[in-house]
Amino acid sequence: MTTDASARATRRDGADTRRRALQIALQLFTEHGYERTSLRQIADELGVNKASLYYYFPSKDAILVALFEQRVDEAEALLAWVREQPRTPDLLETAVLRWVDSSTADKLRGVRFVSANPLVLRGLDGAGASGQRIGSALNAVAEELADLLPERSAENVLVLRMAILSINAAVGAAARRGESDAVVVAAARRAARALLREIGDRS
Amino acid sequence: MTTDASARATRRDGADTRRRALQIALQLFTEHGYERTSLRQIADELGVNKASLYYYFPSKDAILVALFEQRVDEAEALLAWVREQPRTPDLLETAVLRWVDSSTADKLRGVRFVSANPLVLRGLDGAGASGQRIGSALNAVAEELADLLPERSAENVLVLRMAILSINAAVGAAARRGESDAVVVAAARRAARALLREIGDRS
Numbered sequence: 001m002t003t004d005a006s007a008r009a010t011r012r013d014g015a016d017t018r019r020r021a022l023q024i025a026l027q028l029f030t031e032h033g034y035e036r037t038s039l040r041q042i043a044d045e046l047g048v049n050k051a052s053l054y055y056y057f058p059s060k061d062a063i064l065v066a067l068f069e070q071r072v073d074e075a076e077a078l079l080a081w082v083r084e085q086p087r088t089p090d091l092l093e094t095a096v097l098r099w100v101d102s103s104t105a106d107k108l109r110g111v112r113f114v115s116a117n118p119l120v121l122r123g124l125d126g127a128g129a130s131g132q133r134i135g136s137a138l139n140a141v142a143e144e145l146a147d148l149l150p151e152r153s154a155e156n157v158l159v160l161r162m163a164i165l166s167i168n169a170a171v172g173a174a175a176r177r178g179e180s181d182a183v184v185v186a187a188a189r190r191a192a193r194a195l196l197r198e199i200g201d202r203s
Numbered sequence: 204m205t206t207d208a209s210a211r212a213t214r215r216d217g218a219d220t221r222r223r224a225l226q227i228a229l230q231l232f233t234e235h236g237y238e239r240t241s242l243r244q245i246a247d248e249l250g251v252n253k254a255s256l257y258y259y260f261p262s263k264d265a266i267l268v269a270l271f272e273q274r275v276d277e278a279e280a281l282l283a284w285v286r287e288q289p290r291t292p293d294l295l296e297t298a299v300l301r302w303v304d305s306s307t308a309d310k311l312r313g314v315r316f317v318s319a320n321p322l323v324l325r326g327l328d329g330a331g332a333s334g335q336r337i338g339s340a341l342n343a344v345a346e347e348l349a350d351l352l353p354e355r356s357a358e359n360v361l362v363l364r365m366a367i368l369s370i371n372a373a374v375g376a377a378a379r380r381g382e383s384d385a386v387v388v389a390a391a392r393r394a395a396r397a398l399l400r401e402i403g404d405r406s
Contacts, residue, residue: 159393198394
């Protein structure tokens, strides 16, 4: 390997380690609670020593902020995508389902974690700012899509926002019931479509 | 006044003071935050001295537990009512809308407070237990109503639970947007009906 190729491989390994560390941390945070999870446990599960993990994340808070940043990126990507689309009536449903359908196991875990630990997040400057950026991006998506509603009333726009947030509502309604992720996503999807029909169909 | 009548009048005044204290406390908790509200402020707003308020509520925590108990009573009353009704298909919508329509300004404030302060509640034994009792009562309502679904799948039952909790979803979607209570309740009502149509209508 040339020095360049070796540096690239190291960067790739690094990105992979970082990504896996985030996944493992989120799993431990949701299973055992944020307070009761230590950097050492995350390092152990990851199979590296604490110093190696420390290289990527100097604190648990830094992990939490990074987890949030992933969701910020997704919400902002959705907004960018919506802004690029032609303004056809079916964009309403396509865009909302794009968000619901992107609910991977990790994302559902994130939603569960946030519902269970809002104050942990509020205490963190970085995470609080990220939470607001997710909210702002989804607000902006709702604003873009609201233009496509047959009637743009405060009530209709609120129902549209409920459709976008149906995955959160489904996670909330499923709380402590042990429904599988597949059932939660399927219910959220049907709820989102039913809500859009309610405000979209004036025929 | 006879001694009896006077005792009754005193009890009535007491119940009224207690009720108003709860209302004022909830208002201050949601406006300024639980931590930043003192018993003295609540007493001042109520127009009594701290000792008088103390007679009803020896601590802020006691007020919070009492506020929760109000919601427990409402959820348990809904469950008792549902159990008394004949099992006709329209009970599904009637029962769900009964819960949504009972969303007074106070109840919406309570939902907002709980979303904003879940950890405050978890720290309180009494409130935690009340929260679970509200959850249990609404779970039991969902179980009763699920028997009326044309198809009782995990997915359909979850959408039914989302319909029951639509007021919480509407409050969540409206967060920090300043929608009026009337708009929030109207959106929740339309969402609940749309969700019930989604799982109820197999024709």
